[in-house]
Amino acid sequence: MVRVGTLPMRLLALEYGADLVYTEEIIDWKLLRAERLTNDVLGTIDYIDTTDGTVVFRTCAEERNKVILQIGTASVERAVAVAKMLQQDVAAIDVNMGCPKDFSIKGGMGVALLYDLPRAKAILEGLVSSVTIPVTCKIRILPDLEETVQLAKELQSTGISAIGVHGRTKTERPRHPVNEEAIAKVASALHIPVIANGGSQSITRRHDVVQFARRCGTTSAMVARAAEWNCSLFRADGPLPLDDVIRRYITLSVRYDNSPSNTKYCVQMMLRSLQESPIGRRLLDSQTMQQICDIWDLGEFCRETQLKYHHAGIKGRRACRPRTLSNEESEEKANESGQVASKKQCLEENDQNQSAPTPLLQNNICFIRSNFPSDNDLPKTKLYTYATRNGLPKAQYEVQQKDKLFRATIEFGGQRYSSSFWEKNKRFAEQGAALVCLLHLGVEERSALIANGAMLPEKESTAAKGDDAAKTGTIKAPPEINTEMLPKDECLQNNGQSVAEDVPT
Numbered sequence: 001m002v003r004v005g006t007l008p009m010r011l012l013a014l015e016y017g018a019d020l021v022y023t024e025e026i027i028d029w030k031l032l033r034a035e036r037l038t039n040d041v042l043g044t045i046d047y048i049d050t051t052d053g054t055v056v057f058r059t060c061a062e063e064r065n066k067v068i069l070q071i072g073t074a075s076v077e078r079a080v081a082v083a084k085m086l087q088q089d090v091a092a093i094d095v096n097m098g099c100p101k102d103f104s105i106k107g108g109m110g111v112a113l114l115y116d117l118p119r120a121k122a123i124l125e126g127l128v129s130s131v132t133i134p135v136t137c138k139i140r141i142l143p144d145l146e147e148t149v150q151l152a153k154e155l156q157s158t159g160i161s162a163i164g165v166h167g168r169t170k171t172e173r174p175r176h177p178v179n180e181e182a183i184a185k186v187a188s189a190l191h192i193p194v195i196a197n198g199g200s201q202s203i204t205r206r207h208d209v210v211q212f213a214r215r216c217g218t219t220s221a222m223v224a225r226a227a228e229w230n231c232s233l234f235r236a237d238g239p240l241p242l243d244d245v246i247r248r249y250i251t252l253s254v255r256y257d258n259s260p261s262n263t264k265y266c267v268q269m270m271l272r273s274l275q276e277s278p279i280g281r282r283l284l285d286s287q288t289m290q291q292i293c294d295i296w297d298l299g300e301f302c303r304e305t306q307l308k309y310h311h312a313g314i315k316g317r318r319a320c321r322p323r324t325l326s327n328e329e330s331e332e333k334a335n336e337s338g339q340v341a342s343k344k345q346c347l348e349e350n351d352q353n354q355s356a357p358t359p360l361l362q363n364n365i366c367f368i369r370s371n372f373p374s375d376n377d378l379p380k381t382k383l384y385t386y387a388t389r390n391g392l393p394k395a396q397y398e399v400q401q402k403d404k405l406f407r408a409t410i411e412f413g414g415q416r417y418s419s420s421f422w423e424k425n426k427r428f429a430e431q432g433a434a435l436v437c438l439l440h441l442g443v444e445e446r447s448a449l450i451a452n453g454a455m456l457p458e459k460e461s462t463a464a465k466g467d468d469a470a471k472t473g474t475i476k477a478p479p480e481i482n483t484e485m486l487p488k489d490e491c492l493q494n495n496g497q498s499v500a501e502d503v504p505t
């Protein structure tokens with residue numbers, strides 16, 4: 001499930017008893033522009049977007065034989081290229097032929113493939129003949145039952161190993177009843193395993209999954225929304241209270257450094273109607289991992305883990321640089337996780353600095369909107385007030401955009417200020433640079449910025465120099481970090497993933 005099926009949720013489902021887990025659908029070109037990196041600190045394999053350093057797909061040994069990579073594709077060549085690139089890291093490849101969303105259909109992907117059988121078959125045949133791992137696909141039913149059976153048989157003829165069938169047509173919504181009879185018809189007509197899907201409305205525990213599969217005449221069932229709501233439904237001993245599930249999910253999110261925005265989204269999906277409760281409100285207001293963890297009394301664990309990862313060189317979004325990770329550059333300076341500035345980038349920055357008209361002071365400070373409840377407290381407003389009070393000319397902002405990232409430089413009082421944190425939008429970049437300026441003017445306290453997550457605490461050696469421009473060494477796990485999976489109920493040791501709009505803590 002998009003946004004839900006990231007590493008922590010997949011591991012949680014496996015821990016609770018699911019046999020196999022799917023990734024969220026990942027569009028082929030997103031994977032093709034990613035670079036595969038081994039992250040020794042987290043013990044993961046990361047596919048990093050080379051344009052902005054964000055994680056497209058993160059996986060680990062624990063799920064190696066159980067994770068199915070689902071791709072969105074309309075192209076044989078791209079699908080095959082993706083499958084060849086990733087087959088060493090996943091158990092199987094699935095092609096999504098069930099997504100009814102506009103963006104999918106317009107791109108010839110998802111449900112569009114059900115109405116373009118030659119292309120659908122060519123993609124599956126291309127995959128089956130090019131990779132050594134099983135290939136599967138997921139379809140929706142067609143309005144006509146016989147046509148659905150015929151379609152499934154055609155797809156089966158490509159040599160795929162199994163087929164997922166969501167018992168709704170492309171126009172039916174999740175609230176519509178699932179057509180179990182149609183799934184059963186397909187299952188009885190095929191010789192490969194059929195995986196029944198669409199039964200979440202009747203599923204709250206493992207027994208319900210088994211019953212759903214039985215009614216559909218299949219040997220397996222795939223559960224989406226019910227697992228999103230309470231993943232512990234897979235447990236043989238019955239589901240756990242939601243609070244326990246949330247705590248375990250957050251623990252795994254910290255352990256695998258999942259992005260705060262993704263973690264927050266998944267917990268919101270679990271809370272459902274409880275989003276209006278006091279806890280739900282706190283979650284809504286949270287923006288950092290620390291803030292999320294504090295709600296479930298995991299604050300200390302989060303602080304400790306993030307500090308360890310920080311000392312080991314993991315800087316998450318803080319290390320994102322435009323085009324940081326291109327192949328030719330990564331050999332030179334990037335560490336295994338690719339989370340440092342490339343040689344070219346460093347040179348560019350040095351060059352810029354040398355030719356700059358005025359000296360540049362920079363710190364790695366990010367702008368976290370929730371730290372500023374009132375607009376009057378916003379860094380740019382504060383800087384404006386400071387200038388007015390001291391009879392100084394207003395600060396001049398200049399914003400630089402590279403790929404999808406932004407960085408601002410401020411000229412104020414004969415000095416230039418910038419944050420080495422590349423923000424996802426122009427406004428945030430300006431606010432971040434204003435924070436750097438306010439720090440050097442003594443208006444903002446370093447300790448307060450560290451406490452609210454805008455800055456990371458510095459290592460002693462760099463603290464003395466007073467310059468934290470994110471240049472790091474290799475990411476190798478220090479001995480105190482146990483990169484093994486934790487025993488199920490011992491939460492406190494673990495943390496990764498960066499996506500758009502994230503803040504890095």
Ligand SMILES: Cc1cc2nc3c(=O)[nH]c(=O)nc-3n(C[C@H](O)[C@H](O)[C@H](O)COP(=O)(O)O)c2cc1C
Nearest residue numbers: 001002024025096166197198199200201223224225
């Ligand atoms: C938030 C959300 C994200 C989804 N993402 C995907 C996806 O990435 N790939 C996919 O095949 N289906 C996706 N689906 C559809 C589900 O996999 C599933 O087919 C559908 O919800 C019916 O199954 P259920 O009754 O168990 O929820 C998504 C559904 C939801 C609600």
